[in-house]
Amino acid sequence: MKGRGLFFYAGIYLLFLYAPIILLPIFAFNDSTIIAFPLSGFTTGWFAELATIDALHDAVRNSLFIAVLTAIFSTLLGLCAARAATRYRFPARGGLMTLIMTPLVLPEIIVAVSLLVVMVQLLDLRLSSWTVIAAHTLICTPFCIAILNSSFQNLDASLEEAAIDLGESRFSTFRLVTLPLVMPGIIAALLISFTISLDEFIIAFFLTGSEPTLPVYIWGLLRFPQRLPAVMALGTILVALSILLLIVAEYFRRRGVARAGKEDSGGFL
Amino acid sequence: MTDGARHPIVSLRDVEKFYGSYHALRGISMDIGEGEFFSLLGPSGCGKTTLLRTIAGFEEVSSGHVLLDGQNMDGVAPNRRPTNMVFQSYAIFPHLSVAENVGFGLRRSGLAGDEKARAVDEALAMVGLAGYGARSAQALSGGQRQRVALARALILKPRVLLLDEPLSALDKKMREQMQSELRRLQRHVGITFILVTHDQEEALIMSDRIAVMFEGEIAQLATPQELYRRPVSREVADFIGVMNFLPAEIRMGSGTAVEADIAGLGPAAIDSAQCPGALRPGRAEVGLRPETMTILPEGAPGEGHVAQGVVAEQSYYGDMTYYVVRLDGVDQTVTLSMKNRIGRAVLEPGMPARVSWDPRALLVFSG
Ligand SMILES: Nc1ncnc2c1ncn2[C@@H]1O[C@H](COP(=O)(O)OP(=O)(O)OP(=O)(O)O)[C@@H](O)[C@H]1O
Numbered sequence: 001m002k003g004r005g006l007f008f009y010a011g012i013y014l015l016f017l018y019a020p021i022i023l024l025p026i027f028a029f030n031d032s033t034i035i036a037f038p039l040s041g042f043t044t045g046w047f048a049e050l051a052t053i054d055a056l057h058d059a060v061r062n063s064l065f066i067a068v069l070t071a072i073f074s075t076l077l078g079l080c081a082a083r084a085a086t087r088y089r090f091p092a093r094g095g096l097m098t099l100i101m102t103p104l105v106l107p108e109i110i111v112a113v114s115l116l117v118v119m120v121q122l123l124d125l126r127l128s129s130w131t132v133i134a135a136h137t138l139i140c141t142p143f144c145i146a147i148l149n150s151s152f153q154n155l156d157a158s159l160e161e162a163a164i165d166l167g168e169s170r171f172s173t174f175r176l177v178t179l180p181l182v183m184p185g186i187i188a189a190l191l192i193s194f195t196i197s198l199d200e201f202i203i204a205f206f207l208t209g210s211e212p213t214l215p216v217y218i219w220g221l222l223r224f225p226q227r228l229p230a231v232m233a234l235g236t237i238l239v240a241l242s243i244l245l246l247i248v249a250e251y252f253r254r255r256g257v258a259r260a261g262k263e264d265s266g267g268f269l
Numbered sequence: 270m271t272d273g274a275r276h277p278i279v280s281l282r283d284v285e286k287f288y289g290s291y292h293a294l295r296g297i298s299m300d301i302g303e304g305e306f307f308s309l310l311g312p313s314g315c316g317k318t319t320l321l322r323t324i325a326g327f328e329e330v331s332s333g334h335v336l337l338d339g340q341n342m343d344g345v346a347p348n349r350r351p352t353n354m355v356f357q358s359y360a361i362f363p364h365l366s367v368a369e370n371v372g373f374g375l376r377r378s379g380l381a382g383d384e385k386a387r388a389v390d391e392a393l394a395m396v397g398l399a400g401y402g403a404r405s406a407q408a409l410s411g412g413q414r415q416r417v418a419l420a421r422a423l424i425l426k427p428r429v430l431l432l433d434e435p436l437s438a439l440d441k442k443m444r445e446q447m448q449s450e451l452r453r454l455q456r457h458v459g460i461t462f463i464l465v466t467h468d469q470e471e472a473l474i475m476s477d478r479i480a481v482m483f484e485g486e487i488a489q490l491a492t493p494q495e496l497y498r499r500p501v502s503r504e505v506a507d508f509i510g511v512m513n514f515l516p517a518e519i520r521m522g523s524g525t526a527v528e529a530d531i532a533g534l535g536p537a538a539i540d541s542a543q544c545p546g547a548l549r550p551g552r553a554e555v556g557l558r559p560e561t562m563t564i565l566p567e568g569a570p571g572e573g574h575v576a577q578g579v580v581a582e583q584s585y586y587g588d589m590t591y592y593v594v595r596l597d598g599v600d601q602t603v604t605l606s607m608k609n610r611i612g613r614a615v616l617e618p619g620m621p622a623r624v625s626w627d628p629r630a631l632l633v634f635s636g
């Protein structure tokens with residue numbers, strides 16, 4: 001009896017979680033400007049309309065630019081932090097790592113407001129894509145550290161020592177042994193931080209200048225009801241892309257675990 | 270086989286190592302000869318790996334010096350030392366093929382591609398893995414990984430090969446096979462091997478000389494025979510093979526004559542050469558190896574030194590039987606081993622046993 005109750009609970013949970021997302025493609029292909037049942041007919045017209053909105057294209061370009069740079073910066077930072085945390089012993093290592101990881105659990109609105117204060121009031125920066133990149137790097141780095149930490153922990157330290165023992169320098173050892181073995185983790189970190197940055201709204205909303213990111217642009221579109229089906233179409237594309245990226249990221253993470261010949265200690269998926 | 274006869278390739282001079290306040294190596298000084306098969310033997314945590322990594326250059330000495338071929342190695346990085354290491358985990362690069370693993374160290378050799386390939390083939394053939402080059406390193410058994418690690422280290426023709434418990438991950442059969450193979454390989458290439466092991470039998474079988482380590486110190490450095498026959502202390506005697514310890518009373522007679530009165534065995538005349546330390550009258554312990562005692566057959570005449578007892582335990586090993594005999598009159602047992610010959614009955618627990626022993630086999634450890 002107890003098992004059935006849990007099963008029921010899980011079913012309800014999944015329904016609430018995914019029903020809105022399933023509604024996205026349904027209305028994206030519905031031939032009506034009104035988002036309501038019953039459905040009136042099938043069309044791909046909303047997707048075609050997306051191609052004609054120039055402001056949307058600018059927002060997409062801007063978001064991609066921010067997401068790519070965020071992914072690169074936060075993965076590089078994550079790489080350094082994870083490497084240091086797994087290979088070197090230094091004072092207050094535990095405390096320092098906790099500090100670095102806290103943005104993971106801080107409410108984003110707090111992060112956004114405090115960053116706005118710091119950047120505008122204290123540093124007197126002009127809001128632009130770069131301020132968004134800086135903020136996104138801050139929130140993505142903990143994810144990258146978490147992923148790369150597990151990559152480095154799965155990497156037997158004697159592999160690096162063996163390469164040095166066989167005559168390689170520290171740098172060439174990193175290039176020939178460490179990098180190839182943690183590469184799956186690096187790719188996973190790049191993909192995850194790219195996805196987070198692409199989807200992120202609150203911080204981008206606070207910190208963008210004159211050029212909105214895609215989520216900020218979509219939020220602006222909601223004021224125009226006739227645009228709603230096009231937003232649904234855009235949402236469908238984004239959901240599909242996000243799922244694809246997560247699957248690819250997880251694939252690389254698992255391959256990394258298999259390659260290092262270790263037990264899977266669980267990832268994000 | 271002592272180091273005096275050989276040119277020392279590795280010299281340690283008062284090597285000390287601290288991990289924080291933990292004193293891991295305590296004043297280690299020794300010379301290891303060119304072409305020697307040398308073992309570092311000791312219980313877990315005694316500092317064997319630390320000493321090996323100090324020679325390889327992965328650990329810096331806190332004080333003292335490591336000399337390789339007469340050259341002081343202070344501040345010399347592992348990649349600049351004429352040593353190569355076989356790691357306990359083998360450290361086979363999982364993203365490379367067997368041939369790429371074995372040829373890894375040749376990247377900086379300046380050899381042409383076909384010369385490298387030939388060197389790799391030779392190295393693989395040497396460890397009995399000819400034709401395995403194209404395989405993925407992950408598709409190998411434990412024994413094969415071990416061989417790849419050996420080939421990878423030996424291809425660089427190091428002056429010294431360092432092996433950290435290379436056989437401990439293998440099953441018993443495989444381990445015995447690799448022991449003789451390693452020994453044969455070492456004689457073939459003539460390179461100095463320094464083997465870390467906690468298995469005293471393995472050290473005895475394979476080594477020219479053995480350094481026994483306890484708690485960061487060398488307790489004894491000797492050939493296998495010396496180590497087994499003349500351990501310098503009770504601890505070494507206890508660690509190498511099986512040794513029976515019995516309390517005894519030492520009495521000095523006139524001249525050089527010394528007598529030991531051993532609990533359960535009785536009195537015996539001994540020689541001062543049988544005592545590794547200073548021979549003092551009074552309480553002491555004597556050590557006796559199991560194979561130096563025998564159980565006399567029933568009715569056989571008991572000459573020399575015979576003690577009466579009862580079989581307490583018996584373990585049958587096929588070729589040998591080990592007996593634990595409780596000696597009459599004292600709360601004391603001795604372990605002894607007997608070859609299983611045709612016509613010799615295996616005794617069962619509870620049966621009486623007359624134990625014949627030889628005072629010449631006694632070792633005396635004064636307290
Ligand atoms: N990096 C380190 N930091 C602090 N202590 C260490 C470090 N490496 C080793 N030790 C300590 O030094 C001592 C000797 O270690 P070592 O690894 O040399 O032992 P070992 O003889 O090889 O033992 P085993 O047979 O278990 O491998 C141990 O007590 C260990 O805890």
Ligand SMILES: [Mg+2]
Nearest residue numbers: 317318319433
């Ligand atoms: Mg060890």
